[in-house]
Amino acid sequence: xxxxxxxxxxxxxxxxxxxxxxxxxxxxxxxxxxxxxxxxxxxxxxxxxxxxxxxxxxxxxxxxxxxxxxxxxxxxxxxxxxxxxxxxxxxxxxxxxxxxxxxxxxxxxxxxxxxxxxxxxxxxxxxxxxxxxxxxxxxxxxxxxxxxxxxxxxxxxxxxxxxxxxxxxxxxxxxxxxxxxxxxxxxxxxxxxxxxxxxxxxxxxxxxxxxxxxxxxxxxxxxxxxxxxxxxxxxxxxxxxxxxxxxxxxxxxxxxxxxxxxxxxxxxxxxxxxxxxxxxxxxxxxxxxxxxxxxxxxxxxxxxxxxxxxxxxxxxxxxxxxxxxxxxxxxxxxxxxxxxxxxxxxxxxxxxxxxxxxxxxxxxxxxxxxxxxxxxxxxxxxxxxxxxxxxxxxxxxxxxxxxxxxxxxxxxxxxxxxxxxxxxxxxxxxxxxxxxxxxxxxxxxxxxxxxxxxxxxxxxxxxxxxxxxxxxxxxxxxxxxxxxxxxxxxxxxxxxxxxxxxxxxxxxxxxxxxxxxxxxxxxxxxxxxxxxxxxxxxxxxxxxxxxxxxxxxxxxxxxxxxxxxxxxxxxxxxxxxxxxxxxxxxxxxxxxxxxxxxxxxxxxxxxxxxxxxxxxxxxxxxxxxxxxxxxxxxxxxxxxxxxxxxxxxxxxxxxxxxxxxxxxxxxxxxxxxxxxxxxxxxxxxxxxxxxxxxxxxxxxxxxxxxxxxxxxxxxxxxxxxxxxxxxxxxxxxxxxxxxxxxxxxxxxxxxxxxxxxxxxxxxxxxxxxxxxxxxxxxxxxxxxxxxxxxxxxxxxxxxxxxxxxxxxxxxxxxxxxxxxxxxxxxxxxxxxxxxxxxxxxxxxxxxx
Numbered sequence: 096x097x098x099x100x101x102x103x104x105x106x107x108x109x110x111x112x113x114x115x116x117x118x119x120x121x122x123x124x125x126x127x128x129x130x131x132x133x134x135x136x137x138x139x140x141x142x143x144x145x146x147x148x149x150x151x152x153x154x155x156x157x158x159x160x161x162x163x164x165x166x167x168x169x170x171x172x173x174x175x176x177x178x179x180x181x182x183x184x185x186x187x188x189x190x191x192x193x194x195x196x197x198x199x200x201x202x203x204x205x206x207x208x209x210x211x212x213x214x215x216x217x218x219x220x221x222x223x224x225x226x227x228x229x230x231x232x233x234x235x236x237x238x239x240x241x242x243x244x245x246x247x248x249x250x251x252x253x254x255x256x257x258x259x260x261x262x263x264x265x266x267x268x269x270x271x272x273x274x275x276x277x278x279x280x281x282x283x284x285x286x287x288x289x290x291x292x293x294x295x296x297x298x299x300x301x302x303x304x305x306x307x308x309x310x311x312x313x314x315x316x317x318x319x320x321x322x323x324x325x326x327x328x329x330x331x332x333x334x335x336x337x338x339x340x341x342x343x344x345x346x347x348x349x350x351x352x353x354x355x356x357x358x359x360x361x362x363x364x365x366x367x368x369x370x371x372x373x374x375x376x377x378x379x380x381x382x383x384x385x386x387x388x389x390x391x392x393x394x395x396x397x398x399x400x401x402x403x404x405x406x407x408x409x410x411x412x413x414x415x416x417x418x419x420x421x422x423x424x425x426x427x428x429x430x431x432x433x434x435x436x437x438x439x440x441x442x443x444x445x446x447x448x449x450x451x452x453x454x455x456x457x458x459x460x461x462x463x464x465x466x467x468x469x470x471x472x473x474x475x476x477x478x479x480x481x482x483x484x485x486x487x488x489x490x491x492x493x494x495x496x497x498x499x500x501x502x503x504x505x506x507x508x509x510x511x512x513x514x515x516x517x518x519x520x521x522x523x524x525x526x527x528x529x530x531x532x533x534x535x536x537x538x539x540x541x542x543x544x545x546x547x548x549x550x551x552x553x554x555x556x557x558x559x560x561x562x563x564x565x566x567x568x569x570x571x572x573x574x575x576x577x578x579x580x581x582x583x584x585x586x587x588x589x590x591x592x593x594x595x596x597x598x599x600x601x602x603x604x605x606x607x608x609x610x611x612x613x614x615x616x617x618x619x620x621x622x623x624x625x626x627x628x629x630x631x632x633x634x635x636x637x638x639x640x641x642x643x644x645x646x647x648x649x650x651x652x653x654x655x656x657x658x659x660x661x662x663x664x665x666x667x668x669x670x671x672x673x674x675x676x677x678x679x680x681x682x683x684x685x686x687x688x689x690x691x692x693x694x695x696x697x698x699x700x701x702x703x704x705x706x707x708x709x710x711x712x713x714x715x716x717x718x719x720x721x722x723x724x725x726x727x728x729x730x731x732x733x734x735x736x737x738x739x740x741x742x743x744x745x746x747x748x749x750x751x752x753x754x755x756x757x758x759x760x761x762x763x764x765x766x767x768x769x770x771x772x773x774x775x776x777x778x779x780x781x782x783x784x785x786x787x788x789x790x791x792x793x794x795x796x797x798x799x800x801x802x803x804x805x806x807x808x809x810x811x812x813x814x815x816x817x818x819x820x821x822x823x824x825x826x827x828x829x830x831x832x833x834x835x836x837x838x839x840x841x842x843x844x845x846x847x848x849x850x851x852x853x854x855x856x857x858x859x860x861x862x863x864x865x866x867x868x869x870x871x872x873x874x875x876x877x878x879x880x881x882x883x884x885x886x887x888x889x890x891x892x893x894x895x896x897x898x899x900x901x902x903x904x905x906x907x908x909x910x911x912x913x914x915x916x917x918x919x920x921x922x923x924x925x926x927x928x929x930x931x932x933x934x935x936x937x938x939x940x941x942x943x
Contacts, residue, residue: 131209134160138208141173150180161191168198172213175220182286182542183535185227185516192221196237215244222255226487227515231259255487261507262486262515267834270509271551274536280335281327282540285320288533289520290545294358294417294471294605295563296524299327299335299531301545302352307340313348322350324365344392345383354380355414358471358561359593359603361385364413365393379405380413380424387576387598396422403440403448411435414467417605418591423454423467423476433461437478457502458494465489471525471605472557476502479519483507487515491532493554495710503712504697512548525561525605527553555699555710560630563603564646566595566616574600574650575618585611585627606630606644609723614657616650623650628657677774679721679730682749683713686758692717693734693746700724701731717749724774732769750776758782824865824939825850828891833873835886837894837938847940848898854942855905861943864891864913869932870922884915891938 137160144153154177160170172195178188200212222237235256242252276282285305292299304320307313313321323346327335345351349368356363361384368378381393396413397403404410406428413424420442425435436459438451453459460482466489467478474496479489483505490513495503507513508521514534521532530548562582568574576597582604583590595602595616606612608630616624630644648656679700683693693713700709700721708730713719724730732748748757748769756779757769773779826847828837837844854860866888868880878885892913899906919935 134163135208142206145173145177150177153177154181166194167211168195168213168217169210171195172217172220175217175224179220179223183539185224185535186537188220189224189228192217192224196221215241218244219252226255226259226262229262229515231263235259258485258487258515261484262510265484265486265507265510265513268509268831270512272512273549273551274511274534275547275549276536276539277335277531277545277547279540280337282544284541286542287540287545288543289353289466290522290531290533291353291356291520292522292524292531293356293360293603294525294561295603296529297329298356298360299329300341300353300356300363301325301327301338303338304542321348322352324351324353324363341390345390350378354412355468357415357419357593358417358605359563359601361594361596362415362419363390364396364415366411367393378410380410385596387596397448403451409435412466414469416469417471417473418589419593421469422448423469424451425465425467426451432456432459434463434481435465437464437467454502457505463489466520468520468522470523470527470556471559471561475523475556477508477521477523479517479521486510486513488517489519491518491521504695506697508554523554523556525559527556530554555697557710558608558708560606560608560644561603562606562628562630562644562646563601564648565600566602566648566650567600569649569651573597578616578618580604581615581617582606582612583615585613616648624648626655626657675726676723677726679724679772679774679776680751681719681756681776682717682753683719683734684717684747684749686747690747696734699733701733702728726774729771729773732772748776750779752777754781756780756782825942826938826940828938829934830887830936830938832871832936833883835883836890837887839894839898844894844898847942848895848902851895851899851909851942852902852904855899855908859908859910862895862909862911863941863943864888864895864911865939865941866891866913866915867918867935867937867939868916869919869935870917871932872922880917881915884917887938888913888915891940895940 137156141153141156141160144150144156154174157170157174157177161167161174164170171191175188175192175195178191179185195213195217198212199215199217201215203212203214204210205214218237218241222234222241225231225234225237238252238256238259242249245252281287281299281301283303283305285303287301287303287305289302290299291301301324302322303325304322306320307323313323324341325338326341327338330336340346345363345365347367350366351368352366354364354366363383363385365381365383366378367381380396382396383393384391395405397405404413404422404424404426406426408426408428410424410426413422415422421439422441423437423439426438427435431453437454439454440448440451443449458464458476458478460480462481464478464480464482467476469476476494476496477491478494479491481489483490483492484507486507491508493506493508497503512518512530512532514536516535517533519533521530523530528550530550532546532548533543534546535543536546566574566578566580574595574597578595578597579592580595580602581590581592584607591604593602593604610630612628612630614624614626614628615622646656683696683698684690685693692715694715694717696713698711698713698719700711702708709721711719711721721730746758747755750756754777756776757772826843828844839845839848851860851862866884868884868887870880873880873883892911895911896906899909919932
């Protein structure tokens with residue numbers, strides 16, 4: 096999506112100034128009586144309240160007027176505006192704005208109590224409401240309608256049209272996940288947002304604008320409760336404890352908001368207003384430390400390097416890397432790309448922060464970027480943005496940093512994680528399976544709620560483990576308050592040191608599997624514990640379905656606390672120490688004519704259980720490498736099936752000697768897969784380049800055409816017969832579940848139209864469209880699977896006819912017919928096995 100630089104979304108006031116003609120001399124005269132005087136008084140009062148930003152009161156007044164005159168388009172227009180200004184009730188604006196847009200005038204008088212029509216800007220507001228209600232095609236129509244009325248500054252309209260198109264595209268391929276409201280133990284009828292979790296997922300910090308025990312004392316001038324920081328703890332059997340206010344000195348009489356937490360939960364970064372009397376964005380990012388059971392007094396995050404992070408500009412959020420040596424923060428300072436941008440600072444060898452560096456135009460846009468989060472793998476960044484291919488408002492995006500420090504492709508996390516409204520503060524678990532974030536959704540508890548996302552397939556992050564546990568003295572005495580635990584890979588200088596909570600003894604370290612670590616505990620400059628520890632990929636943390644490895648340490652104990660208890664387990668660890676690793680190196684080519692590389696495609700390497708182990712991207716020549724693999728294991732190589740350049744082409748997998756070893760294998764959960772690959776691709780037998788037979792392909796159905804034969808055999812007027820197609824189809828479009836439309840941009844469609852057009856120029860042409868739906872039940876198409884197949888055939892016919900008309904083809908020579916069917920294997924409640932059903936969801940076109 097392209098946006099012009101240095102253009103901000105124009106305000107509603109600007110739009111009004113373009114469209115509204117104020118003509119006080121032509122105000123509508125009304126007879127004066129008690130009813131009209133009351134109406135005028137209420138209208139004037141509501142207008143004044145809108146001007147003073149008392150939107151709740153204005154909405155109540157206009158709603159009361161609506162009960163008196165529900166046909167008044169001006170009242171409907173104002174109610175619709177006011178609902179759009181709310182956080183949680185924007186969608187309620189739709190029916191009012193539909194009424195308003197039905198009675199638009201070019202001679203609108205905003206201050207006339209007796210004005211019954213709406214201004215033309217109602218089209219814009221209606222489009223916004225339709226967009227929020229997932230009516231994207233209708234929204235595009237009204238955005239376009241409004242755009243025609245403008246003489247300049249149409250960028251905002253283009254922005255929202257792009258949002259609608261992005262939403263339509265993303266909803267075609269929904270993310271396989273479940274989104275769960277955290278419930279009333281965390282959420283309240285008030286705004287609850289900005290969740291942050293410790294790496295062991297035991298503590299949840301968040302921000303809430305709910306009343307305190309002392310009632311209304313923590314309200315601002317607009318009667319809104321100030322933001323405070325709250326905490327909840329994971330229950331052993333699942334769920335969260337009743338949230339509690341974290342208290343002083345973290346919370347103050349002004350706004351205090353959660354920003355980031357260190358993986359071990361000992362360091363909390365917050366946003367704090369600088370003055371209780373301040374208006375607007377006037378605050379600082381501060382840090383507080385857990386000293387035993389008490390939080391320290393918050394101090395500026397850059398107190399040792401004043402001005403590095405906090406400035407006179409707006410800095411609403413930041414995050415800190417797992418090793419606590421990098422901070423990424425959002426700032427509206429001068430010199431950015433527009434709105435709030437993301438910046439990065441790292442700590443130097445002298446212990447001071449270096450100068451901030453803008454993350455650049457690949458991450459930042461002319462719109463706002465906010466709420467960064469660095470995953471424990473220290474390579475994956477999640478953030479929210481109003482730019483890129485957002486569905487509308489803030490969407491959550493991800494980006495991966497490569498070894499040279501550059502950011503890869505920015506990816507929208509997709510629908511339903513993202514919505515047409517704001518989605519922010521995304522925090523992902525260490526294993527990539529669960530996330531916590533803020534969203535505005537139907538059925539929530541309040542304005543904004545906190546949700547958990549459970550991904551059926553983990554997000555592609557590097558595998559990490561969380562070593563956590565408790566340290567004790569053998570005699571049960573109090574621990575020193577300066578206890579530090581350091582984990583350093585053997586043979587490396589990349590040590591990570593974190594504090595130990597001296598009151599509870601709790602510690603936590605983020606580590607990499609298949610790595611030998613040296614674990615050291617120090618106090619007052621002395622080493623009181625030192626052991627080597629191999630965290631193998633088959634360690635007990637894997638069996639917990641979470642990336643945890645728990646252990647207890649008793650200071651002074653010389654036994655190996657990390658040694659497995661069973662001899663068999665010791666043998667596994669010993670074997671893991673000696674194992675030699677191999678690299679998987681190869682290339683992926685598109686089997687086109689001519690053959691071309693599959694360049695800049697993100698690849699996922701998973702074990703045979705589907706757990707993602709590594710991710711990388713192909714180079715411009717299609718080359719890729721995965722490192723440190725077990726030569727005795729086999730792997731899955733996966734990549735995104737939604738990329739249009741992949742459909743419907745086959746792919747070639749080459750080894751490091753540029754020999755073809757696999758063709759296209761099949762589909763698995765909207766992913767192209769190569770199955771059962773060894774670590775060394777050179778161990779696979781070579782396939783001749785001219786061999787187009789797939790290795791272990793999913794079975795494709797025969798092409799069956801149903802024809803009606805007229806006659807009176809057997810006393811029946813008609814009978815049908817099924818014949819196999821004698822030739823391959825001239826065009827194929829395969830579909831995912833519940834999708835039905837083909838496009839002129841589909842691969843091969845242009846060639847199909849050219850072929851039909853050329854044939855029509857000289858003779859009669861028979862074109863048969865065969866559409867199929869699989870037997871997986873559809874819950875979206877009310878006419879069932881046969882209805883879905885009929886829709887596919889009908890839409891294909893419409894697109895083909897339109898394209899032929901655009902080519903001025905000889906349509907009188909065209910004989911076009913359609914067939915629709917439900918085919919494929921019986922449904923066995925295994926819809927997740929898309930490779931089984933993919934081949935039975937298609938439109939095929941035959942030319943004779």
